Amino acid sequence: MKVTFPHMGNQYVATKVLLDELEVENIVPPECSKDTLDIGTQHSPESICLPLKVNIGNYIESIKQGADTIILTGSCGPCRFGYYSILQKEIMKAMGHNINFILLDPPQGDYKSFFARIFKLTNTKNPYKIIKALAKATRVLYLVDEMEEVSCYKRPRQKKIGEVDIYYDGFHKKVRKIHGYREVSKLIKETINNIKSIPEDPNREVIKIGVIGEIYTIIEPFVNLNIHKKLGNMGVEVSTSLKISRWLTEHLYLQPLKLTGEKKIRNMAKPYLKTMIGGHGRETIGHAIDYAKRGFDGVIQIYPFTCMPEIVAQSILPTIEKDFDIPYLCLIVDELTGEAGYTTRLEAFVDLLIRRREMGISDKLLSRN
């Protein structure tokens, strides 16, 4: 059994560690590229959201390298992500690939088949071994998210532009060649230290932008056209509202116990959106308010074209923009997104924020209070 899985930002590092620790042979799909998306677009329904198209591309590229089993998580609505598994199965069948799917959906009461699937994947019934591997993978997930944060902090402040990305990109090249928790975590820690030691320019004015929206598009750099790097090199410190480590903790550990770590965010969103609407619609609203309160200069919402929860959020966000006086930019991505237009809009937005800050300072200088 050679197992593969779809890409989603840095998640692959943790999944790889998980499978390595369980001694399951695994294939990390090649980095998402134009080819990946082309394959996906060709075989997916026209108006489905972008993540599915990229997933299909990932699978095909992995199959070419010999994968025969796909693991996929799921949900139970109301966002269409919950039906990804069925649709992907149909698509793969229609393409003539005979491939196994192992779905790790929330059990919804049916724990027996849920554990049967886990045992099938892990090839062991030893719960101790599974939990140990899971704990290690979770730790790796937190580490890569820390690396992401450190690089987002450093990029706008680095003396020589591009230095952070030498280490950052180097990490992604190296991590594919090594195996197991020990080596991977060592490499991540090394990378974090390297990035931290990059000399800073103390005179930089750093703008702060919060990126909100649909989790896949804000995490996967190929899909959001490297927004973290682009903004970082323009002198912007980027904070991402959703992190995969937090997502995992929320869905795997807290939700079955009916707990949540997002209470604060949900309460903030309450005056604007009373209930959950699937996906991360409510979190998008909550985080926008949170960023405004934390004094960020602006927020950018990114979501895949036709994403239902985010459309609801999008129609509410202009009110938040007014109420909290925080500039807001909405970027919608799909397979036709052109990079030049996208960059222009980002540059214009950053210019606007810089100008706004300057005006704020001169306002203070001029006022007699």
Add this chain to the structure above:
Amino acid sequence: MSVKIGIPRGLWFYDYFPLWKTFYEALGAEVIVSDITNKAILNQGVKNTVDEACLPVKIFNGHVLALKDKVDYIFVPKIMSVYEKEYICPKFCGLPEMVKHSIANLPPMIDIEINFNKSRKSLIKTIYLFGSYVTKNPIRIRTAYLKALEEYNKYKEAMKAGYIPIDGYLQKDQSKLNIKPKTRIAAIGHSYQLFDSYGSMSLIKKLQKENIEVVIPESLNMKSINNLASSLEKKMFWSYGRKTLGTALHYTKNKDIDGIVYISSFGCGIDSVIEDIFERWARKSNIPFLLLTVDEHTGEAGINTRLEAFIDMIDWRLNNEGNLSTHG
């Protein structure tokens, strides 16, 4: 003076309006329903909604705008889930908020949450909350609800008997009383699209004019549809999806129709999944399938051409198809 309640003629209207209308009228409120969708309503809706929203939501906003200055309350319930472990489209879950933030100076909204995802225990309470806008008397609300339910069941029975609620008015196709229809075509789509003659470019009427018997999913036996749908590998968590996929299984099994016309609005998230699965199944079982995607720009001539071609194709198929293999 009685309370004036405005019900926009959009989205869930086509499924539930007899229930809502009878309920509020029995309570003594005056119910005002917006006009049948027309160009002005659509244009207003398009102007006041985010670009990315789907056509039905834009039409709905247009209806809300048309009612805005005429009523005391606008009826925009927050319908999250009507069956256990099922949901409605996320846009419905956030509909009151979407309307509120898209349109300024609205009268108060009746935006009570309907959520039976966990259980139906909250039904009585939900009904009371809906009624409390008119009266605080629980007994009156209960009688009104029972009366409304009766009306609603009658409505459902009528649809089973072959009546189609075009624009909310139950109509039976008169043409087929004289001549026997030559073909049977299933018209599939969200009720708010299929039964809105402006939003669907009069799809049903156009088909009926060609002497075709149109069947809608609502005319099938819901119990058998639900049974079929429960045989799906993964539980379908959208109520509309369950109904449609069950219908698809019914047709692919029984093959008692000559073709399927699926109408979908551009950017519909649910259709992007359901339509695709439906189409795959229909092709596998050799049933002609036509997908019409509409948005606010769709030209009617293009739709007509495609429909005509589809109908011709079915006719030829019925008359001339020899069912001989082309490769020996």
